[in-house]
Amino acid sequence: MPALAVARFERRLCRRNPVLGGGRKERAVRRATTVGRGAKPPAECDEVPLRGATLRGVVGTLLEVRNLQTHFATRGGVVRAVDGVSWDVREGETVALVGESGCGKSVSALSIMRLVAAPAGRIVGGQILFKGRDLLRLGEEEMRRVRGREIGMVFQEPMTSLNPVLNIGRQLTEGLEIHLKLSPADARRRAEELLAMVGISDPGRRLRQYPHQFSGGMRQRMMIAMALACNPSLVLADEPTTALDVTIQAQILELMKDLSRRLGVAMLIITHNLGVVARYADRVNVMYAGRIVERATAREVYGRPRHPYTLGLLRSVPRLDEPRRARLTPIEGQPPDLTRLPPGCAFAPRCAFCVERCTREAPPLAEVDAGGHVSACWEAARLERVGEPVR
Amino acid sequence: MAKYLLKRFFLMLPTLFGVALVTFVLIRVIPGDVVELRYSGDRGAVSQEVIDQERHRIGLDQPVWRQFFTWLAGIVRLDFGTSMWTGAPILQEIKLRFALSLQVAIMATIVAVVLAIPLGVLAALKHLFLLIVFKWLPPMVYTPFWVSPRQNLAQLIWPALAVGYRYSAVATRMTRSAMLEVLREDYIRTARAKGLVQNLILSRHALKNAMLPVLTVVAIEFAFLIGGLVVTEQVFNLNGIGLLFVQAVAHRDYTLLQALVMLVAGMFILVNFLMDAAYAWLDPRIRYR
Numbered sequence: 001m002p003a004l005a006v007a008r009f010e011r012r013l014c015r016r017n018p019v020l021g022g023g024r025k026e027r028a029v030r031r032a033t034t035v036g037r038g039a040k041p042p043a044e045c046d047e048v049p050l051r052g053a054t055l056r057g058v059v060g061t062l063l064e065v066r067n068l069q070t071h072f073a074t075r076g077g078v079v080r081a082v083d084g085v086s087w088d089v090r091e092g093e094t095v096a097l098v099g100e101s102g103c104g105k106s107v108s109a110l111s112i113m114r115l116v117a118a119p120a121g122r123i124v125g126g127q128i129l130f131k132g133r134d135l136l137r138l139g140e141e142e143m144r145r146v147r148g149r150e151i152g153m154v155f156q157e158p159m160t161s162l163n164p165v166l167n168i169g170r171q172l173t174e175g176l177e178i179h180l181k182l183s184p185a186d187a188r189r190r191a192e193e194l195l196a197m198v199g200i201s202d203p204g205r206r207l208r209q210y211p212h213q214f215s216g217g218m219r220q221r222m223m224i225a226m227a228l229a230c231n232p233s234l235v236l237a238d239e240p241t242t243a244l245d246v247t248i249q250a251q252i253l254e255l256m257k258d259l260s261r262r263l264g265v266a267m268l269i270i271t272h273n274l275g276v277v278a279r280y281a282d283r284v285n286v287m288y289a290g291r292i293v294e295r296a297t298a299r300e301v302y303g304r305p306r307h308p309y310t311l312g313l314l315r316s317v318p319r320l321d322e323p324r325r326a327r328l329t330p331i332e333g334q335p336p337d338l339t340r341l342p343p344g345c346a347f348a349p350r351c352a353f354c355v356e357r358c359t360r361e362a363p364p365l366a367e368v369d370a371g372g373h374v375s376a377c378w379e380a381a382r383l384e385r386v387g388e389p390v391r
Numbered sequence: 392m393a394k395y396l397l398k399r400f401f402l403m404l405p406t407l408f409g410v411a412l413v414t415f416v417l418i419r420v421i422p423g424d425v426v427e428l429r430y431s432g433d434r435g436a437v438s439q440e441v442i443d444q445e446r447h448r449i450g451l452d453q454p455v456w457r458q459f460f461t462w463l464a465g466i467v468r469l470d471f472g473t474s475m476w477t478g479a480p481i482l483q484e485i486k487l488r489f490a491l492s493l494q495v496a497i498m499a500t501i502v503a504v505v506l507a508i509p510l511g512v513l514a515a516l517k518h519l520f521l522l523i524v525f526k527w528l529p530p531m532v533y534t535p536f537w538v539s540p541r542q543n544l545a546q547l548i549w550p551a552l553a554v555g556y557r558y559s560a561v562a563t564r565m566t567r568s569a570m571l572e573v574l575r576e577d578y579i580r581t582a583r584a585k586g587l588v589q590n591l592i593l594s595r596h597a598l599k600n601a602m603l604p605v606l607t608v609v610a611i612e613f614a615f616l617i618g619g620l621v622v623t624e625q626v627f628n629l630n631g632i633g634l635l636f637v638q639a640v641a642h643r644d645y646t647l648l649q650a651l652v653m654l655v656a657g658m659f660i661l662v663n664f665l666m667d668a669a670y671a672w673l674d675p676r677i678r679y680r
Contacts (some may be wrong), residue, residue, distance in 0.1 A: 113583075113584055144588065145586060147583065147585065147586035148587075149586055152584075153581075155580070160577040161577040162578055163578040163580055163581070163596050164578070165600055165675060166595065166596070170595075174585065174587060174591070175587070178588070205624045210675040210676070212675070212676045223581075226581075247503060327604055
């Protein structure tokens with residue numbers, strides 16, 4: 001990595017983040033760390049080292065996923081749902097994982113919690129470093145203590161993800177009783193606070209109710225309260241708004257953003273909705289067919305996408321801030337069969353920029369711009385000329 | 392909740408009426424009546440006059456609809472009449488036998504549930520097979536529970552185990568499949584994501600949901616046991632409802648048979664009602680509808 005680029009990136013970082021401004025000495029230390037870490041990619045990893053990794057200790061990397069591979073054994077063969085992905089989440093940051101259905105984003109989140117449905121699904125390789133510990137090496141009991149306590153999770157379907165026969169209070173307090181060893185009365189009080197915090201009025205009465213007495217939006221608020229109950233440092237939100245209607249979606253996202261800021265909780269938002277990403281994420285990882293194809297800040301991804309798939313996603317989203325066009329441009333074709341991935345780039349068959357090399361050789365995730373913008377595309381340079389804005 | 396149960400309760404009445412009507416008609420479809428059967432031993436020796444007289448005495452010569460309403464009027468006053476065969480009051484005939492059958496049914500259910508739920512859960516988690524062989528002692532004469540609980544239990548535990556064991560097989564299978572289904576639910580994943588211990592996930596989150604179908608099987612089986620233990624009662628030499636049933640059919644003892652069918656139907660309906668109540672207790676979605 002050229003030192004100049006590092007310096008440029010750091011200057012930008014410091015401008016943006018007053019905490020990191022620091023004195024000269026600290027900057028020097030930081031640079032030393034950066035150089036010391038150097039570009040030393042894990043041997044089996046086909047990606048460039050992560051920016052977060054090179055700056056670890058300064059920004060504070062909370063979660064670092066390295067070359068994660070999660071496979072599912074099915075009758076049709078091994079599905080490589082997550083096929084060697086690496087990404088990270090820094091403290092207090094909101095990171096998005098974007099892609100179509102079946103691209104492996106939900107499985108990535110479940111892998112972090114080690115909740116991939118066994119025996120079909122198995123994490124076959126990689127590391128998941130959370131606060132420096134590899135979650136994949138923890139015993140089941142140690143892992144249990146991480147779940148809900150240090151990492152909270154919000155699921156897609158608040159209807160089916162809440163137990164229909166237990167009341168809200170029970171479902172909210174059990175985590176508090178187990179992880180924080182609160183007495184039932186204390187847990188109850190905390191549960192009321194939590195419900196109030198996520199904007200549910202009359203929490204005392206609501207605690208005695210059951211999920212079916214809640215509206216969809218309230219159920220998701222309850223899920224968020226549950227995920228935040230034990231003050232975790234990271235919340236994984238798996239399509240948190242997909243099952244909700246549009247007016248509620250915005251409310252829930254605002255709530256999550258607001259809470260993550262207020263409580264300093266880092267968030268991983270998994271979504272296929274680029275509108276969500278634009279507004280709420282700091283950084284974006286775009287996934288396709290079990291791999292990450294592009295990563296950058298939300299602004300970069302929007303303004304200057306450097307992967308044809310990202311470009312396709314952006315073009316297929318209606319935008320209210322621009323004159324209405326006759327039609328959206330969908331991405332042609334179907335996502336590939338994950339049991340038989342093509343030898344080259346998985347997106348090649350659907351790609352308008354496809355050249356001969358793409359069908360032969362899979363492009364590695366390579367830096368296309370300073371500031372950690374990476375893209376896995378041989379033709380990334382050509383995409384730059386597509387220019388900004390996207391349309 | 393109260394409204395729901397009240398509605399359920401009043402739905403029992405038309406059901407019972409339907410049972411009474413169907414029973415009454417069906418029994419009379421079987422050829423031969425109690426009088427014919429009684430005198431069939433002395434074929435030809437008894438004159439038609441005697442037979443007619445006997446029919447008149449027990450009311451079989453009246454129009455069928457009239458017989459039906461007379462009987463129905465009796466039921467409403469809880470008067471089931473007398474046995475057409477023995478002439479003894481039917482309530483008396485049923486009372487002692489019912490206590491016995493009910494006790495066996497209850498004990499068998501306890502045996503079944505105690506065996507089935509833990510085994511079913513275990514089987515769902517570990518894919519387990521289980522084989523138990525019971526050996527029982529020769530049966531003795533029935534002693535009512537309140538006379539000598541110890542002796543009573545010593546006798547009835549064996550038929551209860553025999554029946555309960557078979558019954559537990561059904562309930563175990565049901566528990567297992569219900570558990571397997573529930574364990575795949577999203578809320579179980581949520582519970583795991585909360586970092587709950589396995590036992591709590593099973594007992595609090597899974598079992599309560601899995602109990603609904605199991606409860607249905609257990610309840611229906613229980614109602615069946617009241618009148619359906621014909622063979623078991625023979626084997627253990629128990630004078631229960633099942634045996635009485637067989638005798639009543641053999642003798643075309645209309646009044647007794649009708650009373651027995653009503654009893655069994657009543658048990659089914661009552662158990663169904665209790666089941667509805669239990670469902671409402673287990674599942675708040677029913678309770679608050």
